[in-house]
Amino acid sequence: MTASADAQLARALDKGPPTGSWFLYGDAGRxxxxxxxxxxxxxxxxxxxxxxxDQFRAGEVSAEQLASALAMPPMMAERRVVCVRDxxxxxxxxxxVVHSIAGSLPSDMVLIVTATIPKGSRAAFYRDxxxxxxxxxxxxxxxxxxxxWICERARRRWRMELSPKVAQAIAGAVGEDLxxxxxxxxxxxxxxxxxxxxxxxxxxxxxxxxMDRWTWLDLVATREYRHAFDELDGVLTGERGxxxxxxxxxxxxxxxxxxxxxxxxxxxxxSETGRSYLSWKAGTYAKQxxxxxxxxxDQTIKRLHRADRLMxxxxxxxxxxIELLLALEQDRCAS
Numbered sequence: 009m010t011a012s013a014d015a016q017l018a019r020a021l022d023k024g025p026p027t028g029s030w031f032l033y034g035d036a037g038r039x040x041x042x043x044x045x046x047x048x049x050x051x052x053x054x055x056x057x058x059x060x061x062d063q064f065r066a067g068e069v070s071a072e073q074l075a076s077a078l079a080m081p082p083m084m085a086e087r088r089v090v091c092v093r094d095x096x097x098x099x100x101x102x103x104x105v106v107h108s109i110a111g112s113l114p115s116d117m118v119l120i121v122t123a124t125i126p127k128g129s130r131a132a133f134y135r136d137x138x139x140x141x142x143x144x145x146x147x148x149x150x151x152x153x154x155x156x157w158i159c160e161r162a163r164r165r166w167r168m169e170l171s172p173k174v175a176q177a178i179a180g181a182v183g184e185d186l187x188x189x190x191x192x193x194x195x196x197x198x199x200x201x202x203x204x205x206x207x208x209x210x211x212x213x214x215x216x217x218x219m220d221r222w223t224w225l226d227l228v229a230t231r232e233y234r235h236a237f238d239e240l241d242g243v244l245t246g247e248r249g250x251x252x253x254x255x256x257x258x259x260x261x262x263x264x265x266x267x268x269x270x271x272x273x274x275x276x277x278x279s280e281t282g283r284s285y286l287s288w289k290a291g292t293y294a295k296q297x298x299x300x301x302x303x304x305x306d307q308t309i310k311r312l313h314r315a316d317r318l319m320x321x322x323x324x325x326x327x328x329x330i331e332l333l334l335a336l337e338q339d340r341c342a343s
Contacts, residue, residue, distance in 0.1 A: 013144045014164055017043050020142070025087065026051045029110045029119045031137040034146030037124060038187035043144065044091055044122050051089045051118045059083040063091040071101035078109050082116050095123035095137075103133050111140035148186055152255050154179045155222055156288045158189060165190070166197040170204065172288055177206045180220025181213035221247050221255065229259050229296045233337040240329055249325030253316045257309065259293075262286075264305040266297040304343055311335050 013034070020026060026047050032040045052061045062077040074092070082088035092098070092106065106121060113119055121141065125134050137143070149157045155175035162168040162175075170178075182192050192213055196204060199212070224243045227236040243252070265274050271294040278286050315332045319325060 013043070013146045014039070014161070016144050017046065018164070021046065021050050026118055026142075027087070027115070029113050029141035030121065031110075031141035031143045032120065032122045032146070033125055033134070033137075033143070035124055035148065036146040036186035036190075038190055040122055040146045041093065043146075044093070044120050047118075047120050048089055048091055051087055053085045053087070056083060056085040060085050060088045061091075062089075064093065065097075066092055066094045066102070067097040069098075069102060071099060071105050074102050074105045078105065078117070078119070081114075087116055087118055089118040089120065091120040091122075093122050095121045095133075096126060107133060107136055110137060146186070148184060151184060151221065151251060152225075152258060153283065153286060154184055154189075156286055157186070158193070159288055161190060162193050162196075166193050168193070168197055168201055168204075170201075172292070173206055174204055174209060176220050176222040177209040178213065179222065181209060219243055221252065225252075225255050225259050226292070226296070228256060228333075228336070229263060229293075231299050231336070231340050233333045233340065237330070237333045240326065240333070244325055244329070249319050249328060250316065252329075253312055253319065257312050257316070260305055260308050260312065262293050263297045263300055264302065264309075266293050267300060267302050267305065270294075301343070304339065307339055308336060311339070 030047060032043050032047075034040055048061065048063075060082050064074065064077070069092070074090075077090050080088065095103075095106065098106065106119075110119060110121070119141075121137060123134065123137075155172055155178075158175040158178055159170050159172065162170045178189065178192060178196075182189050196209075196212060199208070219239045219242050221243055224236060224239055227233075227239070262274055265277060271290050274290045274293055275287050278284055278290075311332055315328050318328045318331075
């Protein structure tokens with residue numbers, strides 16, 4: 009996930025100037041390219057930068073130019089740095105040049121390669137880069153983890169402390185594209201943190217929908233089914249029903265975990281399963297669990313599985329959700 013990628017990069021930079029070959033890849037081009045800049049700044053000595061740093065756009069560089077740059081030794085410095093951006097656009101000949109040197113780079117050379125790997129690609133070029141370089145992938149978190157990613161990115165990159173509700177409002181406004189989210193955070197970074205609220209987000213990022221998916225999931229988790237019903241159409245406008253059901257299943261499983269082992273069990277489980285992005289919400293899960301029993305959770309999971317089957321067999325999202333919310337309200341009244 010991307011915050012993990014940011015953490016990997018931070019740990020690497022803490023060890024000193026980068027060395028060897030680096031392969032930075034993933035769809036979040038803004039974040040990936042920023043990481044490349046950080047590596048370059050850490051590796052290149054400012055006084056000799058003009059002599060010891062070459063940067064190429066893959067679509068504009070020939071194999072001969074690359075080979076020449078990679079063969080040149082550093083001048084009056086410990087390292088020379090070559091950065092190749094958008095490697096998916098390299099010619100076949102240029103790919104051979106990068107491939108031939110990536111795994112056997114001289115100790116005084118740093119090679120940084122960035123790429124967006126085409127979906128479904130099985131090209132050996134990318135596989136070899138992953139194995140021959142220090143590789144970091146920028147990959148979008150799951151939908152449920154986006155607000156947590158926003159909080160961490162805001163803190164790590166933009167020195168902002170955001171509340172979960174503000175993070176959810178940003179996600180509801182911008183969507184799930186990480187580059188767009190980071191651009192929004194950059195815009196918000198000039199605003200004093202004390203002035204950032206859900207309402208101010210609506211003014212600063214006017215695309216905010218009436219209710220985002222995370223607030224709606226919280227309504228269901230607190231058993232406010234009538235309110236959730238009233239907001240259903242607005243949420244379904246920007247979400248796939250199957251995705252919302254998956255979010256509800258995961259959310260209720262975490263509520264059940266709180267009932268069994270407490271909030272500590274939730275944090276431990278999220279950490280052990282590599283989903284620490286959700287730990288920011290552990291306290292919220294604990295509060296929501298107060299209106300549940302283990303039997304209630306079991307019954308709700310069964311209802312959600314039925315809704316999932318109906319949708320996957322062709323049922324209309326809205327109709328399935330109406331049936332689900334009505335059934336859950338009946339369960340609540342009977343419990």
